[in-house]
Amino acid sequence: xxxxxxxxxxxxxxxxxxxxxxxxxxxxxxxxxxxxxxxxxxxxxxxxxxxxxxxxxxxxxxxxxxxxxxxxxxxxxxxxxxxxxxxxxxxxxxxxxxxxxxxxxxxxxxxxxxxxxxxxxxxxxxxxxxxxxxxxxxxxxxxxxxxxxxxxxxxxxxxxxxxxxxxxxxxxxxxxxxxxxxxxxxxxxxxxxxxxxxxxxxxxxxxxxxxxxxxxxxxxxxxxxxxxxxxxxxxxxxxxxxxxxxxxxxxxxxxxxxxxxxxxxxxxxxxxxxxxxxxxxxxxxxxxxxxxxxxxxxxxxxxxxxxxxxxxxxxxxxxxxxxxxxxxxxxxxxxxxxxxxxxxxxxxxxxxxxxxxxxxxxxxxxxxxxxxxxxxxxxxxxxxxxxxxxxxxxxxxxxxxxxxxxxxxxxxxxxxxxxxxxxxxxxxxxxxxxxxxxxxxxxxxxxxxxxxxxxxxxxxxxxxxxxxxxxxxxxxxxxxxxxxxxxxxxxxxxxxxxxxxxxxxxxxxxxxxxxxxxxxxxxxxxxxxxxxxxxxxxxxxxxxxxxxxxxxxxxxxxxxxxxxxxxxxxxxxxxxxxxxxxxxxxxxxxxxxxxxxxxxxxxxxxxxxxxxxxxxxxxxxxxxxxxxxxxxxxxxxxxxxxxxxxxxxxxxxxxxxxxxxxxxxxxxxxxxxxxxxxxxxxxxxxxxxxxxxxxxxxxxxxxxxxxxxxxxxxxxxxxxxxxxxxxxxxxxxxxxxxxxxxxxxxxxxxxxxxxxxxxxxxxxxxxxxxxxxxxxxxxxxxxxx
Numbered sequence: 001x002x003x004x005x006x007x008x009x010x011x012x013x014x015x016x017x018x019x020x021x022x023x024x025x026x027x028x029x030x031x032x033x034x035x036x037x038x039x040x041x042x043x044x045x046x047x048x049x050x051x052x053x054x055x056x057x058x059x060x061x062x063x064x065x066x067x068x069x070x071x072x073x074x075x076x077x078x079x080x081x082x083x084x085x086x087x088x089x090x091x092x093x094x095x096x097x098x099x100x101x102x103x104x105x106x107x108x109x110x111x112x113x114x115x116x117x118x119x120x121x122x123x124x125x126x127x128x129x130x131x132x133x134x135x136x137x138x139x140x141x142x143x144x145x146x147x148x149x150x151x152x153x154x155x156x157x158x159x160x161x162x163x164x165x166x167x168x169x170x171x172x173x174x175x176x177x178x179x180x181x182x183x184x185x186x187x188x189x190x191x192x193x194x195x196x197x198x199x200x201x202x203x204x205x206x207x208x209x210x211x212x213x214x215x216x217x218x219x220x221x222x223x224x225x226x227x228x229x230x231x232x233x234x235x236x237x238x239x240x241x242x243x244x245x246x247x248x249x250x251x252x253x254x255x256x257x258x259x260x261x262x263x264x265x266x267x268x269x270x271x272x273x274x275x276x277x278x279x280x281x282x283x284x285x286x287x288x289x290x291x292x293x294x295x296x297x298x299x300x301x302x303x304x305x306x307x308x309x310x311x312x313x314x315x316x317x318x319x320x321x322x323x324x325x326x327x328x329x330x331x332x333x334x335x336x337x338x339x340x341x342x343x344x345x346x347x348x349x350x351x352x353x354x355x356x357x358x359x360x361x362x363x364x365x366x367x368x369x370x371x372x373x374x375x376x377x378x379x380x381x382x383x384x385x386x387x388x389x390x391x392x393x394x395x396x397x398x399x400x401x402x403x404x405x406x407x408x409x410x411x412x413x414x415x416x417x418x419x420x421x422x423x424x425x426x427x428x429x430x431x432x433x434x435x436x437x438x439x440x441x442x443x444x445x446x447x448x449x450x451x452x453x454x455x456x457x458x459x460x461x462x463x464x465x466x467x468x469x470x471x472x473x474x475x476x477x478x479x480x481x482x483x484x485x486x487x488x489x490x491x492x493x494x495x496x497x498x499x500x501x502x503x504x505x506x507x508x509x510x511x512x513x514x515x516x517x518x519x520x521x522x523x524x525x526x527x528x529x530x531x532x533x534x535x536x537x538x539x540x541x542x543x544x545x546x547x548x549x550x551x552x553x554x555x556x557x558x559x560x561x562x563x564x565x566x567x568x569x570x571x572x573x574x575x576x577x578x579x580x581x582x583x584x585x586x587x588x589x590x591x592x593x594x595x596x597x598x599x600x601x602x603x604x605x606x607x608x609x610x611x612x613x614x615x616x617x618x619x620x621x622x623x624x625x626x627x628x629x630x631x632x633x634x635x636x637x638x639x640x641x642x643x644x645x646x647x648x649x650x651x652x653x654x655x656x657x658x659x660x661x662x663x664x665x666x667x668x669x670x671x672x673x674x675x676x677x678x679x680x681x682x683x684x685x686x687x688x689x690x691x692x693x694x695x696x697x698x699x700x701x702x703x704x705x706x707x708x709x710x711x712x713x714x715x716x717x718x719x720x721x722x723x724x725x726x727x728x729x730x731x732x733x734x735x736x737x738x739x740x741x742x743x744x745x746x747x748x749x750x751x752x753x754x755x756x757x758x759x760x761x762x763x764x765x766x767x768x769x770x771x772x773x774x775x776x777x778x779x780x781x782x783x784x785x
Contacts, residue, residue, distance in 0.1 A: 015124040015138065018054070021102040024089060026082060029072050031091065034058075035105050042107070045075040047095040048237055049246055051204075052107060054230040056125040056135050061229060064441055066383065066451060068483035069204060069233070069250045096236040109199070109234060117144060117192070117199050118234055121220060138224035139232075146194040148616045149213050149221075150604070151514040153187025153482075154492060156180040159507040159604055159619035161190070161213055168209045170450050170479045172414035172427060174494045175528075178504060184412060184479045184493045186450040187515045188223075189251075191243050193606065195613055200235035200243040202250060206450045206481065226446065240514070240607045241599060248516050248598025252486035256595050257519065258472040259693045259719030260330050261405065261489075262587055263292030264577050265550035267523075268559065272299035273313040274320050280561070281329055285691060289562055289574050290581050292692045293474075294324065295407060295550070296333045304374035305340045307349060307397040321402030328692035332405035332474060333398055337413050337456055338377030341369055349394060353380065358387045360445070363433045370415030370428060379413060379430070382455035383437040383448050391456070392463020399467045405474030406460050408488065411453035412479040453479025457488035471720055476548070482516070489519035489548050497526030497557070502539050503634035506602075507619040509546065513600025519591070520602070521548025530558035533565040534636055534671065537572045541674035542632040544576040545624050547591075547601040572672055578689045583624075585685040585701065585714065590625045592715040601625065609646040612662065618644055627682035627712075628653070631667060631675040641675065643667045649680035651706050656766050678766070681708025683734045693719065697757035701775070703734070705765045707743045710736045717754050730754040732777075743768055743784045750777035 023034040030051075033040040039058045043051035051072065053060060063071065083090040091098040097110040106120040122140035148160045153168075155161060157178045171182040188203035190211070203209055207227035214220065223232070235246045266284065271277050277294060284291045300317075302308040309317050321331050339359070342350050353359050359378040360368045369376050380387050395406065416425040434445040457477040464473035477488040484490060492508050495501040505522035512520045524543035525531040531539065531553075540562070543549050553560035562573035580587075590601045600607070603623040605615035621631045621644065629650070631643040645661035652659070653676035659665055667675040678684065686702040717729035730752030736745055743765050755777065764770040768784040 015126045018105050018123045021105050028077055043072045044080045047093040050234045052232050115197055117197055135228040136226050137230045141221045143214050143219045143221050147192050149190050149192050151190040151511055153515045154183045154185035155511050163214050165215045166211045170412040172412050187482045189515050196238050198238045200247050202233040204231040244598045251483040253595055253598050254485040254519055260292040261474040263693050265293040266291055267295035267550055267552040269555045270297040270299035290577050290691050293330050298373055307394050318401040330404040332407050333403050334407045334409050336410040337379050338372035340374035341376040341378055371419050372415050375419050381436050388459035391459040395463045396467050408457050408477040411456045450481045454481045454484045461487045485517045490517050492522040494527045495523050497529030497531040501526055506622050509602050510604045513602055518594035518600050519547050521546040521550055523552035525551050525560040527552050528554045533569045536565050537569045538633050540573045541576050544580045581689055582686045585687050589715045612646055627679050629677045633669050639670050640666055641669050650677040651766050678706050680706050681710035682706045683712045699759045701759055702762045727753045745782040747780040749779045
């Protein structure tokens with residue numbers, strides 16, 4: 001556990017175990033259990049969803065306005081059976097069974113086949129110091145044989161997290177490694193899988209918390225929090241997709257982003273002048289490397305003052321951004337939470353924040369100061385709705401000149417106790433007893449720390465929707481908590497130009513996706529350090545699959561534009577960026593699915609093959625949606641690699657050669673090639689290559705189909721407005737199946753109020769040929785021999 005300047009001791013508390021059940025009371029949503037002074041509440045919210053709350057004192061914390069889950073009463077009441085014996089109370093739904101042992105009180109879960117999961121072995125409380133004395137509450141559960149653990153938000157290392165201790169405390173994680181614990185995101189959710197059994201668990205606490213997944217005791221999972229009570233949701237399903245659907249019902253789903261945000265992003269700390277930005281965009285268009293977005297890092301600001309422009313480096317930002325828009329570029333600017341401490345110098349944002357008391361104060365009433373890029377800085381209290389509205393409105397300084405997206409950084413928050421660069425500096429946090437929030441929800445920073453970055457992202461999102469009301473905006477955040485997907489995309493922070501970080505990016509992004517955060521990416525090429533040509537080519541190949549495709553690099557390092565690595569690497573980058581743009585109809589539909597179901601866009605193999613234990617530990621292959629699988633190369637000098645093909649037939653993306661799973665194959669992977677495969681019974685729509693997403697109307701759509709059985713729906717809208725919310729969108733459902741030796745492709749009538757640009761459609765069945773027609777939205781049946 002981190003020490004936080006000595007405010008939280010690392011010594012383990014003495015645990016007191018909960019006593020026996022003495023009385024029970026049934027009501028519409030569940031059962032209350034009295035255990036001496038303690039109380040245990042079980043709420044049956046859905047056939048596969050149970051909420052468990054335990055208070056050592058019998059008193060439960062009042063609901064907060066910033067709660068990320070709905071109130072229990074918002075769930076439709078469902079029927080459940082209750083049976084009582086001398087030993088236990090049994091609650092049964094159509095999908096699961098919960099047994100509450102009376103002596104001592106324990107909670108155990110079973111599926112309908114009586115197979116156990118998430119069984120309590122202990123429930124207790126202790127004391128820790130965190131600003132003031134608070135209960136620390138812990139729950140011990142049995143780890144079943146063969147159980148694997150995934151999710152936990154943003155985690156370094158590989159895919160399965162069993163055997164680790166994982167702290168939920170948002171932390172600036174510069175120089176993180178495979179062994180790093182707390183990171184930028186704190187999402188206390190995981191899913192546990194073994195053949196035929198699966199469950200998800202959301203630990204509903206914003207206070208410091210921790211999971212121990214068999215580190216102390218190999219067969220025991222412990223979860224603990226300083227929040228004073230235990231509050232968690234159990235989601236039962238053997239299917240990962242159903243677990244994610246239910247979890248995102250609890251915590252929310254991402255909004256549909258603008259289509260341009262799915263294109264290629266180019267970034268550096270820093271493109272620090274108008275001249276440099278114009279040279280950059282000239283090179284991208286001149287070299288025919290598709291790109292939609294340019295990011296501006298902190299040097300666009302005047303002295304690192306948020307919501308300002310440097311008058312020397314960017315003398316006319318409105319003209320610059322207007323010119324870039326003519327070339328098809330959108331601009332995203334960085335915004336940090338630290339407001340430069342600058343009294344008596346007419347810095348309006350600082351002056352207004354002080355006047356209206358918008359900044360975090362210490363318990364003694366003094367405004368808190370930390371050191372960030374502008375040196376001494378103060379920090380808004382984003383837990384307050386009035387402060388979020390103020391902050392959101394401040395974005396007009398950027399949107400009025402044409403900024404289309406915001407990149408929220410340093411919002412864990414990251415700060416030092418002295419100016420950056422001074423010797424002996426150390427990271428600091430707000431004092432744990434600092435007051436935050438407003439009205440009767442006034443609390444301390446101990447409860448609010450993990451929410452800080454997400455509430456900043458929320459303020460940004462709400463501000464942009466107000467200021468850019470007719471257009472969707474892009475929001476990116478480094479820090480967040482459970483439910484951050486409602487407000488922002490996420491990237492994995494300050495990675496390094498090392499092969500290990502290329503390898504680690506896949507499981508990190510997959511675990512974020514398995515934690516409800518679908519719009520995710522890692523900095524292509526690595527942020528800190530110098531990528532080699534080979535590494536950059538391999539990273540660009542993998543980055544083509546990232547939901548957020550952004551190349552980034554740090555000041556005083558080698559530039560990470562594709563042409564900086566020679567003509568061979570430039571051509572490889574061009575090829576894979578062009579493939580990204582060709583795949584955008586498929587990727588955009590995956591984003592629509594994420595908004596509808598919570599499905600991640602980038603998925604580990606077990607997501608669709610959970611009945612195959614071989615997939616449980618595979619972290620270096622990935623599925624884009626359910627159809628397209630990639631096996632990237634993540635080591636230097638490698639030109640072949642082993643690839644596992646799950647059950648069914650798989651077609652090589654490049655050659656069309658068919659393989660039959662379940663098996664391993666040795667795939668050729670020269671530098672120009674990332675092994676990629678299409679599942680049998682797949683439909684992948686491809687658009688023509690463009691230099692940016694709306695360069696030209698899409699007048700041709702190619703459907704790459706593989707023989708098999710499949711039904712899939714393509715989603716389309718205008719890609720930039722909110723009119724889709726009012727029905728201005730369309731879907732087309734395709735079915736593929738076999739009749740004897742023939743493959744049939746059924747195209748159903750287009751549904752919805754949006755009509756695409758006139759186009760021809762080419763249906764290519766791999767190994768069988770192709771047919772084309774003019775798309776008028778009507779149903780068709782195509783037969784291939």
